Amino acid sequence: MGSGHGTELNLTLKVWRQKNTKASGSFETHQLTGISTDMSFLEMFDVLNEKLIHEGKEAIAFDHDCREGICGMCSMYINGRPHGPKNGVTTCQLHMRSFKNGDTIVVEPWRSAAFPVIKDLAVDRGAFDRIIASGGYVSVNTGNARDANNILIPKDAADEAFGAAACIGCGACVAACKNGSAMLFVSAKVSQLALLPQGQVERKARVLKMVAAMDEEGFGNCTNTGACEAECPKGISLENIARMNRELTSAALTYTK
Amino acid sequence: MSTGFLKTSVGKKVLMGLTGLFLVSFLVVHVSLNATIFMMDGGQTFNSGADFMAHNPVIRIVEIVLFAGLIIHILQALTLTLANKKARPVAYAKIDGAANSSWYSRSMGILGSLLLLFLVTHLSHFWIDTKIAVFKHQEHNTYLEMKEVFSHWYVVLIYLVGVIALCYHLLHGFQSAFQSLGLNHKKYTPLIKKVGVWFSIIVCLLFAAMPVCMFLNIVQ
Ligand code: SF4
Numbered sequence: 001m002g003s004g005h006g007t008e009l010n011l012t013l014k015v016w017r018q019k020n021t022k023a024s025g026s027f028e029t030h031q032l033t034g035i036s037t038d039m040s041f042l043e044m045f046d047v048l049n050e051k052l053i054h055e056g057k058e059a060i061a062f063d064h065d066c067r068e069g070i071c072g073m074c075s076m077y078i079n080g081r082p083h084g085p086k087n088g089v090t091t092c093q094l095h096m097r098s099f100k101n102g103d104t105i106v107v108e109p110w111r112s113a114a115f116p117v118i119k120d121l122a123v124d125r126g127a128f129d130r131i132i133a134s135g136g137y138v139s140v141n142t143g144n145a146r147d148a149n150n151i152l153i154p155k156d157a158a159d160e161a162f163g164a165a166a167c168i169g170c171g172a173c174v175a176a177c178k179n180g181s182a183m184l185f186v187s188a189k190v191s192q193l194a195l196l197p198q199g200q201v202e203r204k205a206r207v208l209k210m211v212a213a214m215d216e217e218g219f220g221n222c223t224n225t226g227a228c229e230a231e232c233p234k235g236i237s238l239e240n241i242a243r244m245n246r247e248l249t250s251a252a253l254t255y256t257k
Numbered sequence: 258m259s260t261g262f263l264k265t266s267v268g269k270k271v272l273m274g275l276t277g278l279f280l281v282s283f284l285v286v287h288v289s290l291n292a293t294i295f296m297m298d299g300g301q302t303f304n305s306g307a308d309f310m311a312h313n314p315v316i317r318i319v320e321i322v323l324f325a326g327l328i329i330h331i332l333q334a335l336t337l338t339l340a341n342k343k344a345r346p347v348a349y350a351k352i353d354g355a356a357n358s359s360w361y362s363r364s365m366g367i368l369g370s371l372l373l374l375f376l377v378t379h380l381s382h383f384w385i386d387t388k389i390a391v392f393k394h395q396e397h398n399t400y401l402e403m404k405e406v407f408s409h410w411y412v413v414l415i416y417l418v419g420v421i422a423l424c425y426h427l428l429h430g431f432q433s434a435f436q437s438l439g440l441n442h443k444k445y446t447p448l449i450k451k452v453g454v455w456f457s458i459i460v461c462l463l464f465a466a467m468p469v470c471m472f473l474n475i476v477q
């Protein structure tokens with residue numbers, strides 16, 4: 001573990017710089033001094049970017065939005081792990097107290113053919129949006145708000161669906177997987193709806209379409225290493241992947257259209 | 258089933274899992290038959306078992322299915338590995354794999370390739386000779402052949418390497434196959450994982466014991 005409250009760190013940062021999608025990037029080394037252990041990892045990047053701007057250099061592009069672990073935008077591959085050395089947190093929730101004075105930190109973008117680098121550490125995760133658009137929805141009549149508990153849902157199903165719905169679409173699962181597979185993400189989305197009564201109407205068509213969309217985006221194939229589950233900031237379980245395998249197999253066997 | 262199923266990433270996993278479990282079932286037969294050398298009857302039981310396997314028509318057909326299963330498992334693994342390489346065209350500069358997965362779960366391709374190399378050696382030691390004998394309607398004493406093959410230390414070493422590769426391949430593959438088939442359940446998955454570990458260890462210890470005991474003349 002790092003140092004205590006209010007301590008300051010001197011760090012060496014190796015950051016991936018890449019002009020655009022087509023350019024081939026390379027690492028750039030930066031020295032940082034007086035980084036407070038109370039800072040988040042992104043705040044440390046803010047400090048670095050301020051410094052670069054003062055020096056008349058171009059700031060490092062990186063994604064972020066909520067900075068409180070709910071939007072899934074912050075995507076940094078830190079010292080060989082998505083979202084850095086701590087389990088169950090996003091990069092914005094990672095703090096500099098997780099590092100030691102004198103550390104060298106290597107920061108890379110998510111690396112996946114399906115997530116092209118836009119610039120530096122920012123990648124295009126539009127592939128996830130297209131997978132969702134292919135089937136990750138339920139068709140319902142809109143109108144007045146329904147009464148709560150109109151449709152009864154068993155507690156365990158509700159809990160499991162809720163667990164799957166916690167996925168924030170960050171893509172750490174893809175980044176962590178040695179095969180670049182997106183199965184954890186897609187299975188979370190498939191499960192969330194397959195477990196609930198509202199999702200039954202499109203259940204079979206949904207899994208067929210979403211898996212087809214996933215395969216089309218060029219993600220790799222799952223070999224059950226479990227790296228995704230271990231690195232997922234929201235604790236999405238491998239059980240979801242098994243469920244998706246079941247759902248897809250039974251849909252392929254029985255769906256007629 | 259639509260033919261499209263096997264083209265999906267899920268279908269390919271299912272096929273890997275099914276062929277893998279089928280090969281596992283073969284291991285059970287193989288190790289049980291071979292374990293009869295430990296009956297210390299000069300290989301009598303073993304030879305009559307081997308003779309049955311070599312001549313029974315049902316076994317002959319199963320053998321063809323077995324080779325088909327093996328070839329599908331290998332070809333599918335190759336296609337998947339190539340596709341997975343394409344899914345990450347730029348490699349990470351730093352990877353901390355140990356933080357999120359076991360080394361053998363990440364090395365199934367290498368372990369499988371080692372196994373294939375071993376298998377070629379193994380078949381050329383025993384299977385080909387047995388086939389020739391059946392073809393020529395000759396008697397074949399597989400037990401004596403085993404004793405002869407395992408009298409060389411380097412052969413024993415090759416077999417040990419093969420068995421260790423098998424053990425790690427199974428340690429990941431056994432439970433992985435169930436996951437691929439979607440057979441995951443809060444109640445049963447912990448059991449499947451335990452059985453997988455014990456199966457891998459016991460089968461591989463038995464297989465390893467054969468060349469070692471013959472080399473050391475423990476089996477007479
Ligand atoms: S499954 Fe986990 S790691 Fe993957 S996108 Fe969802 S929250 Fe991120």
Ligand code: FES
Binds near residue numbers: 063069071074091
């Ligand atoms: S910035 Fe929203 S999860 Fe990190």
